[in-house]
Amino acid sequence: MTLTTPAQTEAQTEAPAPASLPPVVCAPWCVDGDGHTDARFPEDQVCRGETVEVELSHRPLVQVDEDTWARETVHLYLLSHPGALRTTVEMYRGELGETVSFAVDEAEALGQALLQAVQSTRG
Numbered sequence: 001m002t003l004t005t006p007a008q009t010e011a012q013t014e015a016p017a018p019a020s021l022p023p024v025v026c027a028p029w030c031v032d033g034d035g036h037t038d039a040r041f042p043e044d045q046v047c048r049g050e051t052v053e054v055e056l057s058h059r060p061l062v063q064v065d066e067d068t069w070a071r072e073t074v075h076l077y078l079l080s081h082p083g084a085l086r087t088t089v090e091m092y093r094g095e096l097g098e099t100v101s102f103a104v105d106e107a108e109a110l111g112q113a114l115l116q117a118v119q120s121t122r123g
């Protein structure tokens with residue numbers, strides 16, 4: 001007699017796992033780093049960097065859950081599709097904000113402009 005646990009019984013009734021995709025070469029900054037073999041489609045094998053969040057301290061609080069309020073944030077991360085010739089910096093505000101996509105040179109120009117603006121306020 002063989003005893004089975006509920007987890008074993010459940011595993012036997014699940015559909016077979018789909019075949020995994022061959023790995024892509026990840027960018028050195030990719031948080032996945034294993035070639036995205038668990039993606040369902042080749043176009044989903046996308047390298048994504050770690051998300052940086054900047055809290056907007058002067059903005060009103062926003063509701064993030066029932067009875068939960070937090071400061072709004074700006075998010076940015078690196079993104080590169082397999083075979084793409086360039087990496088982009090993706091930036092959006094809030095949880096559902098429209099994403100703005102910058103080429104790396106554009107992101108650098110924006111960063112320098114922000115830094116100059118900040119430095120001009122500090123004399």
Ligand SMILES: [Zn+2]
Pocket residue numbers: 025026027030031032033034035036046047048
């Ligand atoms: Zn990757």
